[in-house]
Amino acid sequence: MTYAIQTHGLSKRIGGHTIVDNLNMNVKAGEIYAFLGGNGSGKTSTLKMIANLWKPTAGSIEVFGKTIKPQSYEYLQNVGSIIEYPRFYERLSARKNLEIHQKLSGYEEKGCIDQVLKQVDLSLSSESPVSTFSLGMKQRLGLARAILTRPSLLLLDEPINSLDPAGIKEIRSLLIDLSKQRGLAIVISSHILSELEEMAATVGIIHRGRMLTELSYQAISEMNRQSIEFMVDDGQKAAFLLHERLGLSKFTVVDAHTIRLYERLNEGGKINGLLSSEGVEVRSMVLKQDTLEDYFLSLVDRSNNHAGESK
Numbered sequence: 001m002t003y004a005i006q007t008h009g010l011s012k013r014i015g016g017h018t019i020v021d022n023l024n025m026n027v028k029a030g031e032i033y034a035f036l037g038g039n040g041s042g043k044t045s046t047l048k049m050i051a052n053l054w055k056p057t058a059g060s061i062e063v064f065g066k067t068i069k070p071q072s073y074e075y076l077q078n079v080g081s082i083i084e085y086p087r088f089y090e091r092l093s094a095r096k097n098l099e100i101h102q103k104l105s106g107y108e109e110k111g112c113i114d115q116v117l118k119q120v121d122l123s124l125s126s127e128s129p130v131s132t133f134s135l136g137m138k139q140r141l142g143l144a145r146a147i148l149t150r151p152s153l154l155l156l157d158e159p160i161n162s163l164d165p166a167g168i169k170e171i172r173s174l175l176i177d178l179s180k181q182r183g184l185a186i187v188i189s190s191h192i193l194s195e196l197e198e199m200a201a202t203v204g205i206i207h208r209g210r211m212l213t214e215l216s217y218q219a220i221s222e223m224n225r226q227s228i229e230f231m232v233d234d235g236q237k238a239a240f241l242l243h244e245r246l247g248l249s250k251f252t253v254v255d256a257h258t259i260r261l262y263e264r265l266n267e268g269g270k271i272n273g274l275l276s277s278e279g280v281e282v283r284s285m286v287l288k289q290d291t292l293e294d295y296f297l298s299l300v301d302r303s304n305n306h307a308g309e310s311k
């Protein structure tokens with residue numbers, strides 16, 4: 001397995017506060033990786049360390065198998081990034097901004113500016129000053145600049161959160177295309193789960209500087225399953241009946257009164273009937289869609305409770 005990024009025990013302390021805490025991140029080459037976490041959870045700080053804008057306090061980072069040192073800058077030729085807000089020479093045109101970037105990075109390939117402008121759908125506005133661009137256009141120009149030198153890894157810090165739904169859709173399909181066409185690994189940080197879960201092969205969830213979990217797409221799809229949630233007076237007895245009488249196995253006992261069933265969803269009435277006839281009181285029966293959002297919130301809850309206990 002080739003990894004675009006692996007961090008090992010990565011930590012950052014500033015002013016006595018640990019803002020990235022022993023973080024292990026694993027981004028495979030060529031995949032889209034959603035880096036999810038609430039405000040202030042440490043996403044930008046992590047990306048800054050991967051881009052060598054900040055030095056870690058502890059731990060290490062490998063990019064395509066090479067350990068990053070404070071003086072390593074060559075690897076950045078292979079890394080495009082938009083960290084925090086993309087800044088441009090506002091009075092200059094989009095094309096001029098890209099020409100300057102091309103010159104500074106020493107990347108000579110002819111025609112690449114036209115190609116990326118086309119890819120981000122800015123060909124028609126390429127001669128207009130950037131100051132006349134909407135936020136969405138600036139985000140797209142930022143992407144054009146980040147992919148201009150044909151990197152194998154893109155680091156995008158919240159590239160979609162300030163866009164309207166149409167803009168989000170556009171950027172999302174552009175990123176999926178880029179990843180497919182160029183085999184780019186893309187790390188996208190966000191605090192909006194629903195926008196990323198459809199496109200990401202892996203999701204990493206960060207909270208208070210710690211990686212709570214990394215999930216594959218397959219695990220995510222399983223999480224997006226439909227289920228029937230039964231609220232009952234006796235969860236154990238209900239579970240016994242489901243298993244022994246109906247031969248069901250795809251269910252989870254969430255707590256003493258809650259059972260979530262993932263099979264034979266069109267037979268809810270019949271199952272309800274059986275439970276009742278065997279003396280289990282069914283208080284409610286609801287069709288549910290588990291989402292990554294639910295999972296994320298439960299992980300954060302668990303982590304908060306754990307932090308509370310260890311104080």
Ligand SMILES: Nc1ncnc2c1ncn2[C@@H]1O[C@H](COP(=O)(O)OP(=O)(O)OP(=O)(O)O)[C@@H](O)[C@H]1O
Nearest residue numbers: 014015019037038039040041042043044045046191
């Ligand atoms: N230069 C700095 N000096 C001190 N503390 C900082 C600095 N930069 C960030 N922090 C703190 O580190 C924590 C993590 O911030 P970071 O910007 O990495 O989070 P984030 O997940 O990107 O948040 P957001 O989604 O709001 O951008 C926050 O508590 C923030 O206040």
